[in-house]
Amino acid sequence: MAQINERLAELRKERGLSLTQVVVKTAISGSYIYLLETKDIVPSPDKLRKLAKAYEVPYVELMEIAGYLDRADLREYHEMAGSQSFNLPMKRQRATLRAVAVGG
Numbered sequence: 001m002a003q004i005n006e007r008l009a010e011l012r013k014e015r016g017l018s019l020t021q022v023v024v025k026t027a028i029s030g031s032y033i034y035l036l037e038t039k040d041i042v043p044s045p046d047k048l049r050k051l052a053k054a055y056e057v058p059y060v061e062l063m064e065i066a067g068y069l070d071r072a073d074l075r076e077y078h079e080m081a082g083s084q085s086f087n088l089p090m091k092r093q094r095a096t097l098r099a100v101a102v103g104g
Contacts, residue, residue, distance in 0.1 A: 002040050004066040009037035011055040025054035042066050 012022060012033075019030045026033075028047055035041055043051070045068055052059040060077075063069045 002042065002066075004042060004062065005037055005040060007062070007065050008033075008043075008051060008055075011051075011057060012037070015055055017054070022051075022054055026050040 012019075017025075019033055022028070022033055023030045026047075028050060032047075036043055036047075043066065045063065048062040048066060048068075049059050052062050060069060060074060064071075064074065
């Protein structure tokens, strides 16, 4: 099983959330969440964003574990954004991260 699948199962258990609670928080089907936790399936960035929000973890953490980002991407993001990025509105921070995540 891939590292992202193990981490997603771990996060749900750590948070004490049932499959049904995650479905409600994410609007992702329970059967798909179950597959993510038990099979070698890599969720889309959109699904990872929903899961990150539900589990209250940084989106970039899940993106890195899933293999969408690597350490070089994250360094580039931090260099590009600099310390000023934290003064940007959250919507702008997400847009900047998306641009780095897709290589643009």
